[in-house]
Amino acid sequence: MTAGTGRRVRIAVTLGDVSGIGPEVVVKLLAQDAVRRRADIEVLAREDEIARAADEAGVSVPVAPTPSPDAVATMAPHVAGPVERGTISQAAGERALSDLSHALTRYRDGAVDGILYAPLNKSALALAGMNEKDELRWFARQLGFDGVTSELNVVPGLTTARVTSHIALRDVPARVTPTGVLDACELLDQALRAQGIDHPRLAVCALNPHAGENGAFGTEERDVIAPGVALARERGLRADGPHPADTLFLRAFGGEFDGVVTMYHDQGQIALKLRGFDEGVTVQGGLPVPIATPAHGTAHEIVGQGVARPGPIERAFEVVASLAEHARPAVPAPKAET
Numbered sequence: 001m002t003a004g005t006g007r008r009v010r011i012a013v014t015l016g017d018v019s020g021i022g023p024e025v026v027v028k029l030l031a032q033d034a035v036r037r038r039a040d041i042e043v044l045a046r047e048d049e050i051a052r053a054a055d056e057a058g059v060s061v062p063v064a065p066t067p068s069p070d071a072v073a074t075m076a077p078h079v080a081g082p083v084e085r086g087t088i089s090q091a092a093g094e095r096a097l098s099d100l101s102h103a104l105t106r107y108r109d110g111a112v113d114g115i116l117y118a119p120l121n122k123s124a125l126a127l128a129g130m131n132e133k134d135e136l137r138w139f140a141r142q143l144g145f146d147g148v149t150s151e152l153n154v155v156p157g158l159t160t161a162r163v164t165s166h167i168a169l170r171d172v173p174a175r176v177t178p179t180g181v182l183d184a185c186e187l188l189d190q191a192l193r194a195q196g197i198d199h200p201r202l203a204v205c206a207l208n209p210h211a212g213e214n215g216a217f218g219t220e221e222r223d224v225i226a227p228g229v230a231l232a233r234e235r236g237l238r239a240d241g242p243h244p245a246d247t248l249f250l251r252a253f254g255g256e257f258d259g260v261v262t263m264y265h266d267q268g269q270i271a272l273k274l275r276g277f278d279e280g281v282t283v284q285g286g287l288p289v290p291i292a293t294p295a296h297g298t299a300h301e302i303v304g305q306g307v308a309r310p311g312p313i314e315r316a317f318e319v320v321a322s323l324a325e326h327a328r329p330a331v332p333a334p335k336a337e338t
Contacts, residue, residue: 009113009324010067011317012106014044014099015053016118018083019092020298021308023053026118028310029317030072031059039321040067042112044099046076057306077102086303088121093128096120100135104142107289114290114324116317121298133166136284139291148183149286152191153268153295154319155276158252159195159259160268161188161285172264173220176207181228181261185239187285188259194326195319203248203257204229204241205267211244225263249275278309281316283323290323292316 013030016022027050029035030043043050047063050072054061064071077098083091099117106112120135132138136151150161161184164175185202192200204225208218215222225242232239243251245262249271252260262268272280273295280295294312302308 008040009038009321010040010042010111011321011324012042012044012103012112012115013072013317014096014103014115014117015049016293017092017096017121017124017298018049019085019087019089019124019303020119020121020300021303022118022298023049024057024303024306024308025294025310025313027054027057027059027061028308029313030061031057032314033069035314035317036062036067036072037069038317039324041072042067042106043072043074044076044102045074047074049076050074056304075102086300088123088127088300090124090127092121093124093126093130096125097128097130100139101142104139104289113327114292114320116313116320117291117293118313119294119296119298135293136165136287139284139287143287143289145287147286148187149284150184150187152188152283152285153272154281154283154315155272155279156315157255158257158272158275159188159192160272161185161191161259161261162263162265162268163261164264166265169264173207173218176220176224176263178224178228178231181225182231182235184261185228185232185237186235188261189237191283191285191323192258194323196322197258199238200258201256202232202237202239202259202261203243203252204232204239204261205245205248205263206242207263209244209246211242278311279315280312281319283319290320290327292320292323 015026050061062071067073081091103115136149151165153160163180163184164172189200207220212218212221221242229239229241245267282293282295284291294316
């Protein structure tokens, strides 16, 4: 049930980049009775697409005009052109963006509470005209949202947030600020509470080796990161750090912390993907609508072989459903100008 409404949570699902394994993992997800009992599901696809993908994957997906515990509903507002499988193309990017745009419209219309999308390909999205460096910034622009956002990454037992994300390493130090550290801590705390953790324990990474070694290897820890941690603690967050990144994840995976704030993309992603590449989930944190996707890619090399594992999208579905259940009722965002 969605928090405070007495109804089942409603999730829009897209096939992601249809040239990849998105259709296969989506039908393997939707074929599960437990998944359909968990939420009312709308799939942004034609019924024949779902039937064809299910037949190829060796599963059965019940479809009905309206979603229920017994069936999913399909919805295809776009005019679908041909998309070549197993290759990067403008057509695949256009289809992915069309589906995501319609999923956002369904949210604005109050029809869904969260969005789950299968893996995308950034090159295909760029060919299709997406100018943003990542989906998070694209979602924010489409929603007319200018608040604090951060990509959150989830593996079993640990969630991470970032102070900076898809930027060059040479630009990171100047973009790390006390306010940025505070913002990342607050988003991470909110996400962990939505996952059912009442008093999240947060650790904050250092930027420099050995946490700067008292200024010998850099002063960002003393001048920027520690003040940000102090601000978070003043807000009542259980934040601690900065800690050397090369040992912090050993402590976090050992159960000492529920979440880790990193300073840049690979600082956290390397650790999480080594820990659970087949279980990772990416959450578009801070947006008014919960949005999640598996952390893996489109896997063109195995398209059509029926061997794609549904585990990551199963976890992404559970994460977005949980976030949607705990989300406050949102005021529909204005439609972006086109």
